[in-house]
Amino acid sequence: MSSTPDILCIGSVLWDVIGRSASHMRQGSDVPGRITRLPGGVAMNIAMTLTRFGLTPGLLSAVGQDPNGHELVDACERLGCITEYLYRSEDLPTDMYMAVEGANGLIAAIADAHSLEQSGARILAPLIDGPLGSAENPWTGPVALDGNLTLGLLEEIVRLPAFAAADLRIAPASPGKAERLTPFLRAGRGVLYVNLEEAGLLCMQSIDNSSDAASALVARGASRALVTDGGKPASDATSEGVISECPPEVLVTRVTGAGDTFMAAHIAAELRGADRASALHEALAAAATYVSGDVTS
Template sequence: MTTTTRPDILCIGAMLWDVIGRAPRRMAPGADIAGRIRHIPGGVALNVAVAMARWGLSPAVLSAVGRDPEGQALVAEAGRLGVLTGWLTRDTGLPTDCYMAVEDSQGLIAAIADANSLERAGESILSPLSADLAGWTGPVVLDGNLTEDLLAAIAVDPRLAQADLRVVPASPGKAERLEPLIAARRGCFYLNRLEAEILAGRACPDAATAAEAVVARGAARVLVTDGPDPAAEAVANGPTLTARPPTVSVARVTGAGDCFLAAHLAAALSNQPRQTALRQAVEASAAHVSGKDVP
């Protein structure tokens, strides 16, 4: 460990470089047009951690990052952004992971996530829970870039038995990895409508219906976003809430769900009411899509 600061929250999952190509107009399949390409720190776990730092909290990331130049630069930039990096797994002998996406004026076209190093590191990224972070009872963000086997192990890991788990799939293609946590009735889930439909096993007309369908599968608490349409929060044995995001122009989409989660969790940690927390989350997500960062 290289830090003595006790974190407020643990973010477990992907920490990598995002390579995002963005076109200023609608793209057809096979199109080759001028645009902008950015290299920025990314990965669900790191995105949430960076957003939590903007809310004045001290987040730490548990992930695998190489000792290659890309990894060294990523760790330095994460630290500059307020993220605690002293508990990372570095000595894997593997390169730092990377995510590549193409967006146009309407949103995401396609993306490829190379999280091979994280997947191969496996349970080793959790080793700080047996040392400096033993007895953790605070919030923990889990992202679906973790393997299904590791997520299943986390669901019954005694080191996290008292933790407040906040779970996000990372992409629709990884939503089914969350099944062990639903079966264990662990965690608060943050999903988009497609991810919720995958977990519910059926199509749903809106976020509220989708959130209720995942709760019916066994989850205790589920938040579902639906692009510009109302987001929803459903809980077992309680009312379902909705909130419509502000209308904004789309400047970017990658990371919007991570900003939603961070803003919602920040509100929860300051004991805000459910409706206030949901409103803060949709406003933060919309601000990110518009090109701004909040707070």
């Protein structure tokens, strides 16, 4: 499909292989459940949610020329995403993510995003000197960026003229990659979307609630920070202050992708003109609906 994107989603686009069981699990558990393979990755999860709000996202990522890659691109297009700007490597395999979830939440996960990391700045070519923008005529729309990119590439993005006019929205991808967002703290660029654990890692301290965590991120240099904390209140902080709201109470049937859904719904709400409080409310409602299983992946 070919059209102008409403938003660019930059980062991991891969296959999610998720095993889910209704049983409480621990290390070594062997239980019945369901195993699914769906398009995933942080950038793709955000993009899929954006399409549900009527937006057309363009994907910038690395996808192999292997059978998994061809299937993935076809699936992304069927879901309403623009794939023509993807870097299609002939040498690198399509990335994958594998997770196991039980009734007590995420048990374990492995993200194999090596091809994305090895592709480096090649995934940004359409934006740096191509059909989406250049240093002289930079992209001026929203960009959803994820921390599966290497620290070096994220540091480069902060400095690149091609990103100077973009509305940057950034997620760390996982607690293990939270510190990759440090360049955006130092530069005071973008809106950070993190959970409480990730906020604590970025602030290098243990923090008990989302309001304090969001405020601490702004104190450390973030221009704006949204912090979630599962079923506890989420917060949105800027230099003007903090707002918080508790998410709706729902029965949790899945957790993988919940943070990406929150971020996408928040972006979509603000693109429609919602104020801070309304956008936070809509994002929490969308995430609650997702974890309850009422929206298909």
